[in-house]
Amino acid sequence: MTTIYPFKCKQWWIPASLLVLSLHSTNSLAGGIFIYEAGQEGNGLANAGSAALAQDPSVLMSNPAGIALLPGTQISANAQVIFGDMRFSRDSSNQFDGNEGGNALQYLPGSSLFISHQLDDRSAIGFGMYGNFGLALDYDDDWTGRYFTQEAAIIGISFQPTFAYKFTDDLTVGIGPRMMLGYYRTEMAINNSLLGLVDRPDGQLEYKDTDVGMGLNLGLMYQLTPHTRLGLAYTSKVKLEFEDSPHVSDINNPIINAALNRLAVDTLELDMNVPQTVTFSVAHEMDDQWTLLGSLGWQDWSDFGDIGVEVDANAADVSRTVDRQYKDTWHASIGAQYQMTKQLRLSFGVGYDSSAVDDKDRTVDNPMGEAWRFATGVNYQVEEGFDLHMAYTLVWLGDMDVEQTKARSGNTLSGSYNNAALHILGGGATWRF
DSSP: OOBOOOEEEEEEEOOGGGTOOEEEEEEESTTTOBOOOSSSGGGGGTTTTTTTOOSSTTHHHHOGGGGGGSOSEEEEEEEEEEEEEOBEEEOTTOOOOSBOOOBOBOOEEEEEEEEEEEOSSSEEEEEEEEEEEEEEEEOOTTBTTTTTOSEEEEEEEEEEEEEEEESSSSEEEEEEEEEEEEEEEEEEEEOOOBTTTBOOOOEEEEEEEEEEEEEEEEEEEEEEETTEEEEEEEEOOEEEEEEEOOEEEOOOOHHHHHHHHHHTOOOEEEEEEEOOEEEEEEEEEOSSSEEEEEEEEEEOHHHHHEEEEEEETTTTTEEEEEEOOOOOEEEEEEEEEEEOSSSEEEEEEEEEEOOSSOGGGOBTTBOOOOEEEEEEEEEEEEETTEEEEEEEEEEEEEEEEEEEEOTTTOOEEEEEEEEEEEEEEEEEEEEEO
């Protein structure tokens, strides 16, 4: 969703033949899912056990209570890259010209840093800087869906100080206020054709801005038995408000120019809510080698969907909220860790995320669908107090049909994304003092 949630795309399109100026705001995180991976060892578990497993300070991202279980001072530095395949194929019902856009997924590098410090036998503090929200789409400029979107990117970086406390030998709680720095940019083509009778080169719209939002991570861990630990974590929503003047160029259609002048759009406000989440996890040590892990999660995408502005220049300049028909999503994952030797630990995981949109509501600026995760990783202890880790996750989105129609002109963009997938490769090091 990685996810990427996870990626957001916003669009401004102008069907000139109907004197309509419309602005839409939408979001997509790796197909409507969060990017759980941030380069840490847990990449290899597909989020299984994320709220119950405390092996390094990256646990403060998924459950801030976990740092109270880490001895001494620990530092984890990580890097990752997200890439994949997202290709649109038009079908016979498509009514727009242009090519099919190529591979819309771009390489997106990332990094993270986590620190924990044990204050005493009961309490610990920590800090995390990570990006588990963001992705990018970049279609060919002259592709068939250029009037919906050509290019869009969102990067969300979180900064999270954390405090955790052991109330009893079994119960640990944690809190982490989170500041998210969001960057957003989008481009799209504007149709200059006059009533469909005069063929003119497309115009262009670009919009970009940054904002800071605040949220809160809460968590608890409970040692049910000497070999079984439960974890429950909550992350609040983070509201980002982008407000800037869109840059419009190469508009040579007098009708569109008149609409722009009449609307006098100097500043464009686009709001979004990074969804709140709840995750329940379990970690069970079978023996000295095997640990079984599982997670169930919920993400509040329905709150995120009721955003955006639509302005119709031929309807008395009426503005209204746009409902993108998002719905809440569910996550489930299972995994295991195998301590092969004292130095070598292997991880495996499989996860599933439901889709944030129904098939009928899917759009090319939001190619969202259900997703399967298949992950594996390795952690190697180079020496006492120094570990290296690497992990790989395949996020399989499969086939996703799209039939998106312009509200005023009635023209339809129709096709599908076939065998869509993300690849997330990460690694890093952990020091313990």
